[in-house]
Every structure is written in C-alpha cells, then in structure tokens.
Amino acid sequence: MLNYEIERIEGMGVNIKTDIKVGKDISLSQLQDGNDAILIATGSKDTLKLDTPGIDLDGIYDGYEFLESVFVNGVEDYIKNNSNKYDVGKEVIVIGGGDTALDCARTALRLTKGNVTIVYRRTENDMPADPIILEEAKEEGVKFRFLAQPKSYEGDNGHVARAVMDLMQLGKPDESGRREPEPVPNKEFKIECSSVLLAVGRGPNSFLQKKSGIKTGKKSSVAVDNQYKTSMKGVFAAGDVTTGESLVVKAMGSGREAAQRLHEYLMNLEQNHMSFYERYYTQNYYDRMLEDGANTGSPPQ
Numbered sequence: 001m002l003n004y005e006i007e008r009i010e011g012m013g014v015n016i017k018t019d020i021k022v023g024k025d026i027s028l029s030q031l032q033d034g035n036d037a038i039l040i041a042t043g044s045k046d047t048l049k050l051d052t053p054g055i056d057l058d059g060i061y062d063g064y065e066f067l068e069s070v071f072v073n074g075v076e077d078y079i080k081n082n083s084n085k086y087d088v089g090k091e092v093i094v095i096g097g098g099d100t101a102l103d104c105a106r107t108a109l110r111l112t113k114g115n116v117t118i119v120y121r122r123t124e125n126d127m128p129a130d131p132i133i134l135e136e137a138k139e140e141g142v143k144f145r146f147l148a149q150p151k152s153y154e155g156d157n158g159h160v161a162r163a164v165m166d167l168m169q170l171g172k173p174d175e176s177g178r179r180e181p182e183p184v185p186n187k188e189f190k191i192e193c194s195s196v197l198l199a200v201g202r203g204p205n206s207f208l209q210k211k212s213g214i215k216t217g218k219k220s221s222v223a224v225d226n227q228y229k230t231s232m233k234g235v236f237a238a239g240d241v242t243t244g245e246s247l248v249v250k251a252m253g254s255g256r257e258a259a260q261r262l263h264e265y266l267m268n269l270e271q272n273h274m275s276f277y278e279r280y281y282t283q284n285y286y287d288r289m290l291e292d293g294a295n296t297g298s299p300p301q
Contacts, residue, residue: 023211044240045205054153063199089194090114096199228258
C-alpha cells in the first residue's frame with residue numbers, strides 16, 4: 001500500500017529526493033533559494049527524557065527505536081543480523097499505556113516467547129491505546145500491571161534486574177479534568193525483569209528547529225499561526241512537529257489544511273479562503289441533487 005501511494009504521488013509529478021537531512025546535508029535557508037514555499041512535516045521523534053534513577057542501566061531501551069530496528073528492514077533481517085542489539089531476555093517490562101507500548105509488548109512477546117508485562121500508571125479505562133489492540137494484546141498473552149510507576153531501576157553487573165515501583169492512586173483532576181496519578185505512601189514493590197522498553201511518548205522532532213533558528217513552542221515544537229506559517233517567510237509546518245505525538249489522522253488532516261494555506265499563499269488567495277473539504281462536499285452534494293433531478297438553482301461558488 002505504501003509503495004502504491006508513493007508511485008501515485010510520483011505519477012502526479014512530485015519529485016522525491018531521499019537520503020538528504022535538512023539542517024545537515026543542506027540548510028533550510030539554502031532550500032529557500034529557488035523555492036517559493038517550504039512545508040515542514042518531520043513529525044515527532046524526540047524521546048521524552050526521563051530522570052528515573054537507574055535509567056542508564058544496560059537493558060533499558062527506547063521502545064520506538066526497538067520497533068524501528070525490528071521492522072525497518074523486516075523481522076527476518078532483524079533476527080538474522082540485529083537481534084543482539086536488543087537482548088531483551090525472557091522477562092520484559094514495557095512502560096506506557098498507548099498504542100506504541102502495545103506494539104512493543106506484542107513484538108517482544110513474539111520474539112522471545114517469554115513474559116511481557118505492560119506497566120501503566122493509570123487504570124485500564126484511562127489507557128489511550130486503541131481498545132481493539134488492547135484486547136488483541138490480552139488474547140496474545142501480554143500481561144498488565146495498572147496503577148504502577150517506576151520509581152527507580154536496580155541492576156546486577158550494570159544490567160537492569162528489577163524495577164522498583166510506586167503503587168499509584170488517582171488524585172484530583174488536572175486542568176483537562178483528568179485525575180492525576182500520585183504515589184501511595186510506603187507502598188513500593190519490585191518487579192524482576194531482564195529488560196525494560198520505554199514507550200511513554202515522544203516530542204516533536206526538534207533537529208531542524210535547533211539548526212535553523214525557527215521560533216519554537218512547547219517541547220521545541222515548530223510554532224505556527226492559524227495559517228500554519230512559521231516565523232520564517234514562506235516556511236510552513238504541519239503535523240506532529242507542531243504538536244508532539246498524536247494520531248496519524250490528525251497529522252494527515254493538519255497536512256491537508258497546511259497544503260491549502262500554502263497554495264493560497266502562492267496564488268495570493270489568502271483573503272478568499274474556503275476549506276477544501278467544504279468545497280468538495282458542497283460540490284458533491286450539488287452534483288447528487290442534479291442526478292436526482294432537483295431544481296437546485298446556481299452551483300456552489
């Protein structure tokens with residue numbers, strides 16, 4: 001499906017250049033020479049930095065990098081050439097409650113045939129993961145420990161051997177109305193483990209912002225206005241690089257809207273904005289009425 005989409009885009013006339021890192025191989029200012037507009041859509045890549053004691057022990061891995069390593073060239077290639085890179089062992093803990101945590105857990109379970117436990121600091125009902133994926137993980141054999149959060153990690157000979165957990169409880173609601181988890185005093189417990197996969201969210205890919213001097217917002221995201229414009233003239237941004245990790249459909253919607261704003265900017269139509277969605281569905285509705293023989297008056301403008 002991905003290959004089909006790429007071929008379709010190339011067939012429309014889009015020129016795709018790979019193996020080029022903007023900010024390293026070429027600067028953003030160099031790209032501006034000879035181009036009328038630029039859209040940044042580099043997504044979320046920066047792993048959230050945790051300062052949990054023992055976090056630097058061997059055997060504690062970034063779950064996102066783990067998944068990339070397993071799947072980027074195919075599972076067979078990983079097993080043949082890279083399996084030693086992530087020696088997760090037979091007792092794996094996954095920290096997190098989203099779709100990525102479930103992906104990590106199910107992947108680790110299939111690779112090791114061992115015990116894999118997801119540790120989440122809230123309740124099952126609070127998990128942001130897809131409910132269907134959650135049920136599939138249960139059926140596959142993934143275990144869960146809710147209302148728990150790592151307090152520290154302990155190791156043997158420099159390698160993680162156990163996680164010291166705080167038993168959590170849900171406290172007062174935060175600004176969004178969601179109850180904040182907080183430790184229950186004197187209720188620590190330990191979980192033995194051979195490895196830990198961290199899947200607690202990612203922030204915007206901040207590499208280009210830091211290299212180019214674009215104005216940034218929360219967590220080094222690219223700051224944009226309601227027209228998806230950045231602080232640099234002719235440079236737009238959309239998707240997770242402006243918000244942090246979110247849903248694919250939200251990033252796609254943001255990209256579509258940003259592409260329209262960029263089009264309006266290039267064509268000097270910024271004062272006559274009309275949503276592509278609105279135009280599309282209005283026109284389709286009018287066409288369907290014509291098919292039904294209705295007297296509709298003038299077509300949509």
